[in-house]
Amino acid sequence: MTEHREKTRMLVAVDCIIFGFDGEHIKILLIKRGFEPEEGKWSLMGGFIEAHESLDEAANKILFQLTGLKGVYLEQLHAFGHPDRDPERTISIAYFALIDILKYETKLHENYHAEWFVTTEMPELIFDHNEMVEIAKQKIRYKAAHHPILFELLPKKFTIPQLQSLYEGVYNTRIDNRNFVRKLSSTGLLIKLEEKDKSSSRKGAFYFKLDKKKYKSKFQAFLNLVPNAEDLID
Amino acid sequence: MTEHREKTRMLVAVDCIIFGFDGEHIKILLIKRGFEPEEGKWSLMGGFIEAHESLDEAANKILFQLTGLKGVYLEQLHAFGHPDRDPERTISIAYFALIDILKYETKLHENYHAEWFVTTEMPELIFDHNEMVEIAKQKIRYKAAHHPILFELLPKKFTIPQLQSLYEGVYNTRIDNRNFVRKLSSTGLLIKLEEKDKSSSRKGAFYFKLDKKKYKSKFQAFLNLVPNAEDLID
DNA sequence: TCAAAAGTGTTATAAGTACACCCATGG
DNA sequence: CCATGGGTGTACTTATAACACTTTTGA
Numbered sequence: 084m085t086e087h088r089e090k091t092r093m094l095v096a097v098d099c100i101i102f103g104f105d106g107e108h109i110k111i112l113l114i115k116r117g118f119e120p121e122e123g124k125w126s127l128m129g130g131f132i133e134a135h136e137s138l139d140e141a142a143n144k145i146l147f148q149l150t151g152l153k154g155v156y157l158e159q160l161h162a163f164g165h166p167d168r169d170p171e172r173t174i175s176i177a178y179f180a181l182i183d184i185l186k187y188e189t190k191l192h193e194n195y196h197a198e199w200f201v202t203t204e205m206p207e208l209i210f211d212h213n214e215m216v217e218i219a220k221q222k223i224r225y226k227a228a229h230h231p232i233l234f235e236l237l238p239k240k241f242t243i244p245q246l247q248s249l250y251e252g253v254y255n256t257r258i259d260n261r262n263f264v265r266k267l268s269s270t271g272l273l274i275k276l277e278e279k280d281k282s283s284s285r286k287g288a289f290y291f292k293l294d295k296k297k298y299k300s301k302f303q304a305f306l307n308l309v310p311n312a313e314d315l316i317d
Numbered sequence: 318m319t320e321h322r323e324k325t326r327m328l329v330a331v332d333c334i335i336f337g338f339d340g341e342h343i344k345i346l347l348i349k350r351g352f353e354p355e356e357g358k359w360s361l362m363g364g365f366i367e368a369h370e371s372l373d374e375a376a377n378k379i380l381f382q383l384t385g386l387k388g389v390y391l392e393q394l395h396a397f398g399h400p401d402r403d404p405e406r407t408i409s410i411a412y413f414a415l416i417d418i419l420k421y422e423t424k425l426h427e428n429y430h431a432e433w434f435v436t437t438e439m440p441e442l443i444f445d446h447n448e449m450v451e452i453a454k455q456k457i458r459y460k461a462a463h464h465p466i467l468f469e470l471l472p473k474k475f476t477i478p479q480l481q482s483l484y485e486g487v488y489n490t491r492i493d494n495r496n497f498v499r500k501l502s503s504t505g506l507l508i509k510l511e512e513k514d515k516s517s518s519r520k521g522a523f524y525f526k527l528d529k530k531k532y533k534s535k536f537q538a539f540l541n542l543v544p545n546a547e548d549l550i551d
Numbered sequence: 552t553c554a555a556a557a558g559t560g561t562t563a564t565a566a567g568t569a570c571a572c573c574c575a576t577g578g
Numbered sequence: 579c580c581a582t583g584g585g586t587g588t589a590c591t592t593a594t595a596a597c598a599c600t601t602t603t604g605a
Contacts, residue, residue: 091368092326095398095408134325134406138398162396162410164329164372172368174329174408176396244584261586262568269566284583285576310568478557495559496595503593518556519603544595 094173097141098129098212100160100219101150103184104236106245108201109252110184111216112149113208115196120170121209127216128195129175142178149195151188156181156235160219168211175211179219181235227253228309230302231272234293242280242288243267254309266308272297328407331375332363332446334394334453335384337418338470340479342435343486344418345450346383347442349430354404355443361450362429363409376412383429385422390415390469394453402445409445413453415469461487463539465506468527476514476522477501488543500542506531 101112113125128149132141138159147153160177168175184199200206202220207213227233233249247263267273274294279287335346347359362383366375372393381387394411402409418433426432434440436454441447461467467483481497501507508528513521 090328090365093329094324095327095329131324135400137400138396159395161393162372164366166369166371286584288584520557522557
């Protein structure tokens with residue numbers, strides 16, 4: 084961008100940190116590499132940027148290759164560029180995705196030897212991928228403290244107990260159920276359905292769905308669903 | 318990062334959005350390009366990543382070249398990679414810096430034909446640099462609503478009226494002085510000095526300095542110095 | 552003495568937190 | 579009929595917002 088000194092051309096990659104929630108735990112989708120370098124080791128799904136595509140396009144493509152999903156929540160996280168982060172000089176732009184784990188097509192697992200891992204029990208990853216995952220977890224905790232992104236991890240209809248255990252999982256803390264419900268309903272984001280989910284209790288828990296209009300309009304508002312959401316790092 | 322298809326190597330650049338505050342306005346430091354491409358037009362200061370350096374190192378180097386400053390606030394903003402953002406395919410990692418405009422060595426202006434511009438009266442910039450600046454302004458508004466980053470723009474000693482007009486400038490709003498002072502003192506970040514700044518009133522305004530220990534420890538805390546800090550975009 | 556900016560308190564409203572019991576149901 | 583998880587209300591504390599007058603001083 085400035086004067087012409089020697090211009091070093093480099094590989095530029097995109098790596099995706101894909102989060103899902105199975106009703107109990109936050110999980111990350113990893114692949115066991117069937118190719119060099121580092122064949123046989125676990126890594127994030129990624130790929131090189133091609134000449135014709137933008138970063139966002141590349142990230143969406145990679146996400147689609149592994150999950151079969153389009154139009155899901157995907158956000159640029161950070162660019163990583165330590166000279167020795169990869170055997171050949173490569174800059175990687177990391178993205179994180181939040182997907183409904185049930186929409187994910189399990190068949191695609193096999194092509195890529197992919198597997199979901201609970202975020203607290205992850206294998207060693209190649210290159211700086213462990214660092215990327217840590218930064219992504221931090222970012223989600225930071226952002227979800229004020230914006231309703233965690234809904235992206237849930238199916239269209241979900242129960243309050245599910246939602247609460249999602250927040251409790253992300254923040255590794257117990258949340259008072261009465262305060263949680265009050266804050267939730269003050270957002271006006273939820274619409275109560277007739278139907279109940281009877282799968283996890285005799286009484287059953289009512290399903291809710293998102294009010295999509297309000298969701299879009301309040302997406303940037305500060306919601307504060309998480310108590311004591313201080314000391315979070317961006 | 319995934320299977321070997323054709324690997325396209327690209328130029329990777331760093332561009333710096335450098336913010337300063339002159340006591341009245343937030344300003345951005347731009348250079349008039351003395352080199353191709355786009356010679357004679359205004360742009361951000363930038364440079365290509367070299368083979369041996371990390372992204373942060375490159376950004377710090379570029380900042381130093383233009384300002385003579387080291388160790389100032391510098392944060393990665395976003396990676397830009399539209400295929401046609403630049404005549405030759407280039408990925409640019411944008412950083413933003415917050416500097417004390419008085420520390421800046423004016424001599425360096427001349428080497429680069431640099432000039433400070435009020436953020437509301439900026440010239441047309443090359444490539445996607447206008448977009449970068451917009452995103453940087455947004456980011457600062459978002460971040461400064463909860464974290465005390467704006468102190469990075471002030472000299473070691475500063476007055477409350479200066480600080481307030483800084484916030485008023487960033488958010489383009491008037492802030493109630495009594496509420497502002499109360500919130501400020503509840504943070505415990507400021508230490509009152511004996512000395513007064515007599516330059517802008519007969520009465521004079523007391524200088525304050527940052528309590529650096531508390532500043533570091535509270536840097537991640539949510540401070541909420543900005544009223545109605547909602548509807549801010551990350 | 553007055554113009555111009557600095558500095559200071561109170562009250563009302565809203566939000567957050569802590570806390571414990573009843574409800575509905577299937578087995 | 580009882581064990582299990584779902585659902586609800588109240589009182590207290592804290593934070594925020596609105597609001598106007600007095601102080602200091604150099605010219």
